[in-house]
Amino acid sequence: MKRTLSALCKNxxxxxxxMALECEKYDANILSLAAGETENPKVSRIVLCVDGNDEAIDEVERYLDSLDVVIQIDDLSRKDFVDRELVMIKVGMDREQTGQLMQIFEVFRANVVGMGQKTITVELSGDQERVDGxxxxxxxxxxxxxxxSGMIALKRGDE
Amino acid sequence: MKRTLSALCKNxxxxxxxMALECEKYDANILSLAAGETENPKVSRIVLCVDGNDEAIDEVERYLDSLDVVIQIDDLSRKDFVDRELVMIKVGMDREQTGQLMQIFEVFRANVVGMGQKTITVELSGDQERVDGxxxxxxxxxxxxxxxSGMIALKRGDE
Known part of the structure; x- marks a missing residue:
């Protein structure tokens, strides 16, 4: 099963x-991982999407939670989160298809970030459904x- | 010095x-890392931004390049790339400030993705300068x- 864990860690x-070694130990395959800064320069947030059996991922979660460097760990499938992902795609294009492609970009509100002779590059941020779409x-x-980029997430509401 | 490496790897x-152990070995501090899928389900792309002395990072780059699982490695500071990053920010808000905040979001073209009683959450994708701004x-x-999310990048042009 796919699950997404978000960990606040000391830098x-x-x-x-x-983290990566522990996932490997339990045969939990890391599908994506995003590690970046937070509002606190001493703390970073690591969001990882893992695939494996449920008990193995529970084990990984417990292990991570037990580490001194991990301040807090959340299972994003269990709580109320806003999640987003960023994707950049370079897609083939000939002149006849330009109109069709532009329509697709408009529907998905994807931004063109580059253009070559035979390709066009767009970026899109959205939930996984939109990105996959x-x-x-x-x-x-x-x-x-x-x-x-892999998924990033924040809790909904004021918390 | 900060440098950004992009590696195409077998899944x-x-x-x-x-990768993480190697960076640690050379005292190259990982500032951000984004690992995600590519157009090929057997291949993923890992973009990592590291801080350390130049020779250490060269060493890390050479080591990664020597690994069987690494298909290609690029130094994003040396080539022509489009880079983007995604950020989500939950910011405090009282009623009097709503107008000011909305103006800032408009200037940066940041999208509101959530709202609470005392906070508002926005997302923005852009280059690092815009995100930092x-x-x-x-x-x-x-x-x-x-x-x-950490930086992601694709080569400019058709390549």
Whole structure:
């Protein structure tokens, strides 16, 4: 099963390696990971989407929670979160298809960030459904390269 | 010095852990990391922003390049790339400030993704300068929580 964990960690060397090794130990496959700064320069947030059996992921979560460097860990599937992902896609384009592609970009509110002779590059941020939707629509045109950020998330409401 | 490396890797367990351990070995501090899917389900792209002395990072780059699981590695500071980052920010808000905040969001083209009694949550995707700019503007209002995806990047042009 796919699950997404969000960990607030102290900015110390070796945190990422520990997390990755632990996931490997339990055969939990890391599908995506986003590690970045937070409002506090001493703290970073690591959001990881893992695939594996439920008990293994529970084990990973418990282990991470037990680490001194981990301040807080949340299972994003269990709580109320706003989640977003960023994707950049370079898609093949010939002149006849430009109009069709532009319509797709407009529907998904994707922004053009670059253009070549034979390709056009767009970015989109949205929930996973929207990102997956755009990718599906662009596959027939030929996706030349793609880069996804992995999911990031914040709790809903004031908390 | 800050440098950003982008690695195309085979989807095999342990890649992330190897990378993270290697960076630690050379005292190259990982500032952010984004690992996600690409157009090829067997391949993922890992973009990492590291801080450390130049020779250490060169060493890390050479080591990563020597790994079987690493297909290609690029130094984003050396080539022509479009880079983007996604950020979500929950910022404090009282009624009198709503108008000012909305103006800032409009200037930066940040999207409101949630609202509570005392806070408002926005997302923004852009280059690091724009993301840092928005954060700077919002600090006086009180940033309650923040999550950054780390940089993602694709080569400019058709390549």
């Amino acid at each position: 110390e060397p070796g945190v990422l390696a520990k 755009l990718i599906k629509m662009l596959i027939p045109y030929g996706i030349k390269s793609m880069c996804r | 095999e367990p342990g890649v992330l852990a190897k 928005l954060i700077k503007m919002l600090i006086p209002y009180g940033i309650k929580s923040m999550c950054r």
